[in-house]
Amino acid sequence: MSSTVGVLGAGIMGRGIAQVFAAAGHAVVLCDVDQATAERGHATIRAGLERAARKGGGPGLDLLERIEPAGEVSAFTGAGLVIEAVPEDLDLKHRMLTDVAAVTGRDTVLASNTSALPITAIAAGVPGPERVIGLHFFNPVHRMDLVEMVCGLQTAPATETLARELCESAGKVVVRVSDRPGFVTSRVNVLIGNEAFHMLSEGVAGAEEIDTALKHGLNHPMGPFELIDLVGLDTRLSVLRGLHESLGDRFRPDPLLVSLVQAGRLGRKTGHGVYRYDENGKRVPGSGDLR
Ligand SMILES: NC(=O)c1ccc[n+]([C@@H]2O[C@H](COP(=O)([O-])OP(=O)(O)OC[C@H]3O[C@@H](n4cnc5c(N)ncnc54)[C@H](O)[C@@H]3O)[C@@H](O)[C@H]2O)c1
Known part of the structure; x- marks a missing residue:
């Protein structure tokens, strides 16, 4: 072969x-x-x-x-x-x-x-x-x-x-x-990311605080918003929509994620997602100010 x-x-x-x-x-x-x-x-x-x-x-x-x-x-x-x-x-x-x-x-x-x-x-x-x-x-x-x-x-x-x-x-x-919806990893991963958006929308904590909490408290190598910006918000939204259709309401995309995609804030690939990035791909300090 x-x-x-x-x-x-x-x-x-x-x-x-x-x-x-x-x-x-x-x-x-x-x-x-x-x-x-x-x-x-x-x-x-x-x-x-x-x-x-x-x-x-x-x-x-x-x-x-x-x-x-x-x-x-x-x-x-x-x-x-x-x-x-x-x-x-x-x-x-x-x-x-x-x-x-x-x-x-x-x-x-x-x-x-x-x-x-x-x-x-x-x-x-x-x-x-x-x-x-x-x-x-x-x-x-x-x-x-x-x-x-x-x-x-x-x-x-x-x-x-x-x-x-x-x-x-x-x-x-x-x-x-x-061959089941979301396999193993996407099924878990998108739930964490969606929950992070729910918490942001509810004012539980800011994006940087949520990222810091999951990295330092739960030993995640990246925070959920850092990861979403890397993956692409459009890609993440497509996955959530598919799982919402097949597995039900717990996968309903958070409205804030939907709005960010509508605004063209797709993450690192467009220079702006949850955070903003400069022309060298470096995160702009203090840019995770969504509420
Ligand atoms: N981004 C991630 O972190 C990630 C992780 C695992 C799996 N995936 C999956 O990988 C796939 C690709 O995601 P991505 O993030 O690389 O997307 P992307 O938007 O970065 O790249 C998609 C590429 O496909 C090309 N394309 C579009 N239509 C085409 C066509 N008809 N013929 C040839 N090329 C075409 C586009 O020009 C673009 O270069 C998706 O199914 C996604 O769910 C993504």
Whole structure:
């Protein structure tokens, strides 16, 4: 089987996934809506590696040569594994994997990095649904070891084996979970984040105080608002909406989160979410002043 890995979507997650597979020695094709967007993704990976190298860390710049930007899914022909990391939208993901299925061999594993959408529904109607699986990576991908491997009703055991082997070859710890809404991690994580917004809206404490309390009192490595700004408020809202629909009222998105997304405050990627960030991505002191 080919060890070439295709990544569809050169956003936050796609770039991270491309980087870790390239760092593990795989050839990677990184595809987005067009060539220019894919090349911007490649340049962003380079900038991150250069930043890490200046601080004396990171895997080095050599891996960039193994990442080929592409503007068409036809570039995935010959890949052993293709992972989609396009926005959290069932129809879009289903459409994209159907397009990828048309240009890849029947033994290519087709994976979705969805945070919470059902793999069985994404796979339904994709030619060869037995090769579709969920591979849920975590942000930032180069620092977070876990991959939740989500098996849909149609996922074949051979698909599981190949997907596990490839993820482990990139140094990941793989946990197999069933195809239930939110899997394990998203289900817990979005509840914590939503509760943090409820507390902020009720005036229990300010954003910085809530973040500090969970880091220092509950040993969370990041506060819930720091994490939401990293993940993207739009992504978090999509996940909550999906879980609200499937699991009921306890996942109803907090109105403040909805308003922030409507205002375009999507987190670090737009420079403003719960907190504000300067042009170097540094948090502006005192900017967590939402009430
Ligand atoms: N952000 C996180 O922390 C995180 C963590 C785990 C999983 N996820 C999941 O990963 C997926 C991607 O999230 P993200 O945060 O990287 O999103 P993002 O908005 O940063 O990136 C999405 C990318 O997909 C591209 N895209 C959109 N439509 C496309 C198309 N038709 N063809 C090719 N590319 C297309 C966009 O141009 C963009 O580059 C989502 O399903 C999300 O739920 C996100």
